[in-house]
Amino acid sequence: MTTLLLATVGAILTLCVYSFLYKDNPFYKFAEHLVVGVSAGYYLVIYTFNFIVPNVTDPVFTLNLGGEAIRLGGLDWWMALAPGLLGLLLYTRFFPKIAWIGRWPLGIYVGGYAGLGISPVMQARVINQLRAGATPLAGTPDPFANMTNVCLGLVIFIAVTYLLLVKRQLGARNTGAKVGIVALAALVGYGGYVALSALSGAGVVNLTNVMLVVGLLGTLTYFFFSMRHTGVLGVLARIGIVFLMVGFGASFGYTVMSRISLLIGRVGFLIDWVGMFFS
């Protein structure tokens, strides 16, 4: 019964939120404010009892209340009191005359985290990524060979179609000829795919790594603004744009998938909720 009641509350709130898709309305506003209020309350309780109580108030006040956990004035006591006081100093921002004191804890916080983070982040995001970029172009197994070859086959098809149909305007006035040119380009693209697969299969070249290196150099060149993008630099920068666009496209596709997943999750919940009344 409790499960059904909670599910019903959840379902009603879900419908309140989705009612916004029709137009803004009081039901949506109610659900919106409820989420903000409940979240603020939840986080306050969790942070208070998981962080402030065990790390600050318990160590500082236990002794005064007759506890024996930490010696008054000892290192542990100060280690609990000092961060607590620094945290309180953050609230001086509410008083303009002494607001500057609030920069001290912020400075300690930022400095501490910079010290903790610089080395591992540098290792993870720069050194290891550089190492991964220095990759062999042949003689290594390529788990993504088929996907790469399909993509390159498609690129060949599009390039041939563009060159023959748009650039040369072959058969531009005749629909039958246009179809023939597209079919020819498809054949060339498929031939390219077969040839590239044979090369990858024989270990002559690792095309995924070649694409990685070309894409890396092209993208870096695109963001290199100290020289005019002409000649070789211009070609590389244009290749970089293509790779950037492919990257943005993948991100967009994944973003759509992510948002739709949330909708699917909610719809699944609503269907399960309706099912509860019949089970």
Added chain:
Amino acid sequence: MSWYDWLLGIDRRWIFLTIAIAVVIPFFAPLGLPVVVTPPVQNLYDAVEALEPDGKPLLLSIDYTPATSPELEPMSSGVLRHAFRKDIPVIVMTLHPAGYGMAESAILAAAEEFGKEYGEDYVFLGFQPGTSAVILGLGVNIRTVFPEDAYGTPLSELPVMEGIRNYDDVSLLITFAGWSAAEAWIYYAHQPSGQIVGAGVTAVMATDYYPYLDAGQLVGLLGGMRGAAEYERLIDRPDAGARGMDSQSVIHLIIILLIVLGNAAYFASRRARRLAQARGEI
């Protein structure tokens, strides 16, 4: 009115309704579209599969909130089922305050399904704030970060935690995160300690994590609901991930169609406007 004007002026609520119908129908009439397993998912599965039964525990950090649970909950459930099926001890924790309930419900459901006993086969450490400090602290001594489990029992009283001191005693670490927690695990667990890390992230985050995968900083990656569905296929236990993939595929087709139609209508209207301008009509 021309077709492109009609299309460009269509009330967007019709699109919302179309999407809603497209989501609902596959729930009642599953299409059974195939789910092909990709190498990043296969790699994570292989990493769990390679763990020894009753050996070093698997550390799972369930770092997602209810907002991202439709994508990440099927992943965590899939990995938990895989681990319990292989009798791998599991330590569960969370770096997000809202992850507490998510982690607890996921592990309780999986433990009940496989008849696992709390403290013997698995443990739930709960939540500790301070992401990077927590991760670095676990590399030194788990007990200084989590002196007790989520229910107040000292770790020394839990058999599953016997001999577990830091990352050296953990076989594999997998994080399920809807925020930057997965990056934090790479920075502060993999880099300093060499801990093997796997990740399950929301689809919107997945492209950001492929570089880490290619650089060997992640052993495997589950991206969004699709990643969950692939993992469910590997463990032969279809659940929420697989259930949603039919709707996902149908909606993607509709969105592609809408993008094509929208672009066609835009270019057609632009061409018509130029022709009208050339004729001096506007």
